[in-house]
Amino acid sequence: MSAPARPESIALLERLVAALQARGLVSEEEIAQRQASTDRASPEIGARMVARAWADPEWRRFMVANGAAAAEQMGVSMAGAPPLGILEDTPHLHHLVVCTLCSCYPRAVLGYPPHWYKSFEYRARAVREPRAVLAEWGTVLPAGMQVRVVDSTADYRWMVLPLRPAGTEGWSEEQLAALVTRDVMVGVALPRLPVAAAAE
């Protein structure tokens, strides 16, 4: 019995890598390093940045002024990565990130984008009817909150710095970071307290 046929895309990738290596454009080591750093990136990094910004006003100013430098302080190598922009939510303004052209996403601090972020539906609707999209997510904005959709079309990558939820006074940065999910940093969701904490 023969092994299942390999997808043509795998063979194509192997030929591309071989051609790049033959020309000295990329080494096996560089590819392995990039794969490792891509795999290491996860929303936990962004969550730690947000939690620290909530806890420390000086760090918050530093992060908003230079997101990439803040990510570097969290141990992320931003060499070769696009600049990282921070979108500060306020009591009157909520940000929602989309890339209508393709799927630009702050991978360095959020990891791989979820499938829905790359879907035609999200990309078309987030920019056109963001309030309807948020409602389908179960995200209820307070009355009077303005929605600002950030269409990530060029050289920056954007993450949302949401409002710190009420009822988290005195929490540690670790506790705070646990509230900050990937969806919160894209802007489709708001940080939510665990039911037990909210009931206290």
Place this chain on the structure above:
Amino acid sequence: MSAAFAPGTRVRVKDDWPERRGPCHIRTPHYLRGREGVVQAVLGEFPNPEDLAFARPAPRRTLYHVLFDQKPVWDEGEAGDGLLVEIFEHWLEPAATPTQEAA
């Protein structure tokens, strides 16, 4: 190179459709062509992706964050809702509506 438009300046996205003239790579969303917005920030200078995509020499262009009202673009949303989008300088021109002086 210095930025032609300062933050607060009203600008108009050119009503240009290069995709009708031939193969091209454009980062300016179609829904903003011909629309007016306000420069929110100058983001820096970046090699023009329209050239990079075709492996041509890519001169650096100034990139802006431009804020557009949601309502005129999509006839959706509530007062104050907006779209904040990265637009390169060569896609922008002064707006027909003059910039409002800060009160």
